Amino acid sequence: MARPILGLISLVFLAGAILFQFFIILSGGVHSSPETKIYFLQADTTGMAAPNPARWTYWSLCGVDGNVNANCGSPVPAFPFDPANRRNFGSSAGVPDAFLTGSKWWYLSRFAWVLFLIALVFSVGAFLLSGLALCTRIGAWISSVLVSFALFWQTVAAALMTAWTVEARNVFRQNEHDASLGKYAYGFTWGAVALLFLSMITFCLAGGSNRKQANTYETSKRSSSRGRSGFFRRRRTSVRKEYV
Structure with missing residues (x-):
């Protein structure tokens, strides 16, 4: 397949991945669809100083109105999951004990945000240079x-996000609080991983496409040249025999 076609396919995959990454990073900070449906974890917070139910996004802690985020707090970049130290709630009263020991929840959620940003930087850089892939x-x-590089960091960020949300959901459930994972957040996060993988593969194919065509051309050229030289060699041999 010609390089321009492969490059264009790669570009489409990459653009889709970047769009998904922006959806994740801006969750809770933009109040329009589909951002209002993106959250990482929803939990019943009965007895806690928090919206009930509460949804964790990357910019704020939100309540729920119908099926969308509502009454979100003041936007804070990289809003962490950290019920223990009052970063999420006004008080630790009623918070499950598992959240009150250690700070792993803060580290997991915060580092995931940082790695999402790093992955986005590499993705945008690749997008800006992808025009060269169409011609060279x-x-x-x-x-x-x-x-x-974007794929690597996006995968690590997705793994960290999955780790803290799944474990936090299980803690809420063990303490008889209903909790669920955000399907849109998961879909966009792991969807970006898949699109980046496909983009990387097709860029690699685009990089090797003309080399394969050049090798095929050289092989056919050598075969043609060998055939012509063999013809003339046979002609010279037959002429020599007739002369003798």
């Missing part, structure tokens, strides 16, 4: 390298 092989290889 080196451009395709450079784009594939940048996308591979």
Whole structure:
């Protein structure tokens, strides 16, 4: 397949991944669809100084109105999951004991945010250079390298997000509080991983497409040249025999 076509396909995959990454990073900070449906964890907070139910996003702690985020608090970048130290609630009263020991929840949620940002930087960098992949092989290889870095950090961020949300959900449930994971947050997070992987593969194929065509051309050229030289060699041999 020609490099421009592969480069264009890669570009589409990469653009989709970047869009998903922005949806995740801006969750809770933009009050329009689909952002109002994106949250990482929803939990029943009966007996706690928090909206009930509460939804954790990356900019604020929100309540629920119908099926969308509502009454979100003041926007704070990289809003952590940390019920123990009053970063989420006004008081630790009623908070399950598992959240009151250690600060792993804060680290997991905060580091996931940082890695999401790093992945976004590499993705945008690859997108800005992806135009070169449509016309040069080196451009395709450079784009594939940048996308591979974005894929790595996006995967690590997705793993950290999955770790703290699943474990926190289980803690809430063990303490008889209903809790669920955000399907849109999970879909966009892991969807970006899949799109970045596909983009990296197609950029690699674009980088090697013309080399394969050049090798095929050289092989056919050598075969043709060998055939012609063999013809003339046979002609010279037959002429020599007739002369003798």
